[in-house]
Amino acid sequence: MPSPSRTLTRALAASLTEVTTRGDGRELIGIEREWPLRPVSSPADRADLPTLQRICDTPLPAAGRPTIEPGGQIELSTQPASSVDRALDALHLDTAELGDRLRRSGLTVHDVAVDVSRHPHRILTAGRYAAMEEYFAAHGEAGTWMMCNTASTQLNISHHPDRPADRWRLAHQLGPVLVAAFANSPGLDSDGTRWESLRQAIWWSIAPTRTRPPCTVRPAAEAWLEYALAADVMLVRGDGDTAHSQLPGFSFEQWMDHGHEAGWPTADDFTYHLTTLFPPIRARGWLELRMIDALPSALLEVATLVTATALTVDAVMDSLLAGLPRTEHLWLDAARSGLAHPTLRQAATLLFDEVEGHLSVTTAVPERRAAVRRFADRFVAAGASPAQSIASDVLRTGFAPRLRPFDLPVPTLQSA
Structure with missing residues (x-):
């Protein structure tokens, strides 16, 4: 909680962000998977919170961590693993057990x-x-949709032990390609615009100071510090569990330089502020890749293998850094058009071509390598995404989110 006097300096804030942009020398991978839940007896209702808490309090066989999302979605996070195969095997083992618990409690994923x-x-x-x-309500309804009605696949990959800057840069180049290739949430917004990844469109419609990617031209530590200081303060914590929302337009830099009626930010307030930032790729001592739609198990394996091979096999990383077309500006195009966008289709073709020749480095399971090939043949070669195979009646039923203008600028530091 805030301090009555000024304690946080820019140098201290820089040191706190710098720690998040480097690893400990180990190559690890973790997977996080989310599902919306429904009570079998009343599908229009939300899951009961005490029931979910009981389910999540019992350890899982592979030590994964289930948590509850604001709208009653459930998220399963694997332990960091030394290989993709270990991470996937652990995910499937814990998914099976978690699914059994949910079914016994009258819930379905x-x-x-x-x-x-x-x-x-x-x-x-x-x-x-x-x-x-x-x-979020001050920005429109997209934030509540994000909190309560969306689900994603998140991949956590260590910073490169020797070349963290290259992995950081390539991850941002690949981000829109991964959105497009694995788009799995076709839908219409309230204006009737069709999206291949409605989930990504919802995220893009939320407060831009905390959901757009940071500048990737600058070194990661510098870019992440600037991003964090320029981002609005979402809330100010009080005693215990209390928190007071802050209206948009008050950046952390302003809080640090001019204070607030509640006091001055501390190092702990800044560290907490970092957890309220939701760019597509977030530095936390590793890279959180947060841009992929929730996927069924078979497609989740493909997305994990493709992403991990691209970012952890140096030969693939080098080829992609040298050959990928510029895609960092195509986040919105990826959400709207998927692989129908020619540049993203070109980039996805190169990505899968490079990855396929090195899959034996990341997986010892032949069926997993074959699944990547089948995905490339079915979707990438056709310039399509998984969203294309979802029944079109999904587009015309249910609720539609109202999205805000997408051309809002991302603020930069006042002192920049």
Whole structure:
């Protein structure tokens, strides 16, 4: 919570962000998978919070960590693993056990990235989530949709032990390509615009100071510091679980330089502020890749293998850095058009071609390598995404989010 006097300096903030942009020399991977849940007896309702808490409190066989999202989605996070195969095997083992628990409790999971059948509704009551919802409401309804009705596949990959800058840069180049290749949430917004990844469109419509990617021209530590200081303060924490939302337009830099009626930010406030930033790729001592839609198990394996091979096999990383077309500006195009966009299709073709020749480095399972080939043949070669195979009636049923203008600028530091 804030301090009555000024304690946080820019140098200290820089040191706190710099730590998040370097690893400890190990190559590890983790996977996070989300699902919307429905009570079997009343599908229009949300899961009961005490029931979910009981399910999540019992350890899973592979030591994965289940957590509850604001709208009652459940997220499963694997332990960091030394190989993709170990991470996937652990995910499947814990998924099976978690699924059994949910079924015994009268709940069913859905492999969808956007739940359009129910209006967004928050079941978590902690002060953080109430303040988040209030803050997002000032920007429109997309934030509540994100919190309550979306689900993603998140990959956590270590910073490169020797070349962290290259992995950081390539991850941002690949981001829109991964959105397009694995788009799995076709839908219409309230204006009737069709999206291949409605989930990504929802994220892009949220407060731009905390959901757009940082500048990748500058070194990662410098770019992440500038991004964090320029981002609006979402909430100010008080005693215990209390949190007070802050209206948009008050950056952390302003708080640090001019204070607030609640006091001055501390190092702990800045570290907490970093957890309220949601760019497509977030530095946390590793890279969180947050841009891929929730996927069924078979496609999740493909997305994990392709991404991990591209970012952890140096020969593939070098080829992609040298040969990928510029895609960093195509996030919105990826969400709207998927691989129908010619530049993204070109980039995805190169990505899969390079990855396929090195899959034996990242997986010892022949069927997993074959699945990547089948995905390339079925989707990439056709310039299509998984969204194309979802029934078109999904586009015309249920609720549609109202999205805000996408051309809003991302603020930079006042002192920059």
